[in-house]
Amino acid sequence: MRIPILKLHNYLLISIQIDLDDQTAIQFQEDLLSKIHESGSTGVVIDLTSVDIIDSFIAKVLGDVVSMSDLMGAKVVLTGIQPAVAMTLIDLGIHLQDVPTALDLEQGLIKLRQELEE
Amino acid sequence: MDFQSCVNIKKEWDIVGARQLGRDIAKKIGFGTVDQARIATAISELARNIYLYAGTGKVCFEAIEDINERGLRIVAMDEGPGIRDVSQVMEDGFSTSGGLGAGLPGVKRLMDDFDVISRQGEGTEVRVVKWLR
Numbered sequence: 001m002r003i004p005i006l007k008l009h010n011y012l013l014i015s016i017q018i019d020l021d022d023q024t025a026i027q028f029q030e031d032l033l034s035k036i037h038e039s040g041s042t043g044v045v046i047d048l049t050s051v052d053i054i055d056s057f058i059a060k061v062l063g064d065v066v067s068m069s070d071l072m073g074a075k076v077v078l079t080g081i082q083p084a085v086a087m088t089l090i091d092l093g094i095h096l097q098d099v100p101t102a103l104d105l106e107q108g109l110i111k112l113r114q115e116l117e118e
Numbered sequence: 119m120d121f122q123s124c125v126n127i128k129k130e131w132d133i134v135g136a137r138q139l140g141r142d143i144a145k146k147i148g149f150g151t152v153d154q155a156r157i158a159t160a161i162s163e164l165a166r167n168i169y170l171y172a173g174t175g176k177v178c179f180e181a182i183e184d185i186n187e188r189g190l191r192i193v194a195m196d197e198g199p200g201i202r203d204v205s206q207v208m209e210d211g212f213s214t215s216g217g218l219g220a221g222l223p224g225v226k227r228l229m230d231d232f233d234v235i236s237r238q239g240e241g242t243e244v245r246v247v248k249w250l251r
Contacts, residue, residue: 053159056224057162084152087155087156092228093223
């Protein structure tokens with residue numbers, strides 16, 4: 001399965017709406033980096049509103065894709081992390097400290113615009 | 119042992135299958151969204167441990183119902199190489215896989231009861247329970 005990556009002006013928008021298995025997550029990581037490369041996008045929002053489980057592996061893939069995109073010169077914001085997911089991640093001991101987050105897609109875009117204008 | 123149901127872990131996709139079934143059972147027992155997420159995540163970690171370290175194994179679910187308490191017991195078992203030093207893997211941050219899993223301490227925090235029995239060369243069994251409050 002492939003996760004669709006949409007382009008909107010200078011941004012890439014992704015809404016993850018499936019239960020992520022490891023392979024799909026790794027594929028997404030590759031797809032997003034290629035898309036950044038080919039579109040020249042400087043900002044990415046990954047919306048996780050519909051994701052109800054993030055285990056340690058998925059968290060690692062998401063954290064890594066943020067760092068990888070950063071290396072390429074694109075800022076990534078994760079949005080819409082559900083309360084249950086946030087509680088579970090902290091229980092697991094995963095803090096995703098260096099990962100920019102926002103409440104929802106709208107806030108995520110505002111955050112990106114601020115960061116990119118700085 | 120009379121288990122309600124088991125999922126065999128043989129391939130990576132079985133990790134998703136196990137956590138989806140576990141979540142469905144947790145929902146039927148009456149757990150709320152947060153505990154459903156905790157249970158599903160714990161199953162994901164346990165199933166991934168089986169897949170990574172033992173190759174194959176199974177995850178079984180059992181609804182616990184007695185007069186005072188209700189809950190869900192999850193047993194993850196494999197016939198893999200076993201854990202050499204159980205106290206070591208229970209330390210936060212210990213990993214032999216380069217940090218792929220948050221490991222057993224994370225699972226312990228997600229659940230209420232936690233037991234691990236491991237014999238080198240014979241396999242590992244992790245038994246966890248979440249109680250309905």
